[in-house]
Amino acid sequence: MIAIDNTQPFTSGSRQRSAGSLGRFALMLALVGSASACSVSYHARNAEDYRQATRTLLESKQSDFTACYDGVLKATPDAKGTVAVSFVVEEDSGKITTPKSLPESTAPEALQACVVNGLNGLALDPPDARKGMATMTFDFTRG
């Protein structure tokens, strides 16, 4: 939100100069405030940094995805393959929403479902000022 103080009429003399200066100061203050709200409260990552931060988040939950794999292996000992997922990283909150597995996934459906379920509730910290539209892939292998 940018506030512009435009209530003071322009008059001649030193009072006018004083009012002009005050107005400019108010505008600059608003600009600085707006920029601060953007760059200090929330990160505004570039695409590469956003990808890396999101990958790091997913890698930090590797044990959860390994548990998914272990569970599937009990029923299907030779299960393996990839799970490609897309999801949204909400701006401001950093929460991952609407994860879904993509058709190019080759892993068993149970594994795909477990991965998708595991993505729900994860949150990027600190969040980003922009919404992220991510596509990531997991590769599940034995040995």
Added chain:
Amino acid sequence: MKRQLESYITTTNVTLCLALATALACGGTTTFQDTTPIRIAVAPPAPPPAPPAPEKQVKIRDNRIELGQKIQFAYNKAEILQASFALMDELAKVMQENPQVQKVSIEGHASDEGEEQHNLVLSKARAEAVRAYLVGKGVSAERLSSTGYGETKPLVSNDSDAGREQNRRVEFHITKQEVTKEKVEVDPTTGKEKVIEKTSANEEAAR
């Protein structure tokens, strides 16, 4: 006054543009795709446990070699059936692994079914078939002899099928072997056995 107003308007426009740019930087969507998959690897499955070693069918006991199964022959013939080949192979292996067993007498026996003379001939032929098989598997011919006793040495009564089946057999008697005798003492402190005397001698049994 005019200049001052123009200056103010210019400053305002620039500031608004900057504010708009900043606001735009805060919103919008960043699309990104990770090209390197996140690898989730688990340990390979443990190899299946090794199947238990098959129970040994051939055992050396004092002056005999005992078989856990009977050697099977074709009906009324001195032909070893394929079903007994594994047993015969194991017997040959035991003979080769135990050179202290120097001589073995292979003895064929029959039940009382059929002609006595025929049974005698058949039991001899079967014993010889066993000997030939073992020689064919690499056991020295000098270590083996064969004979047949027909129906003269039954183990049990021939009154039943089970009895007759039991009497039809081939036996392996060790007639000469090197016997190693060990005198052992138990160490009172460790509880372990300790060989204090070891002697070897040839024992020959008359058959």
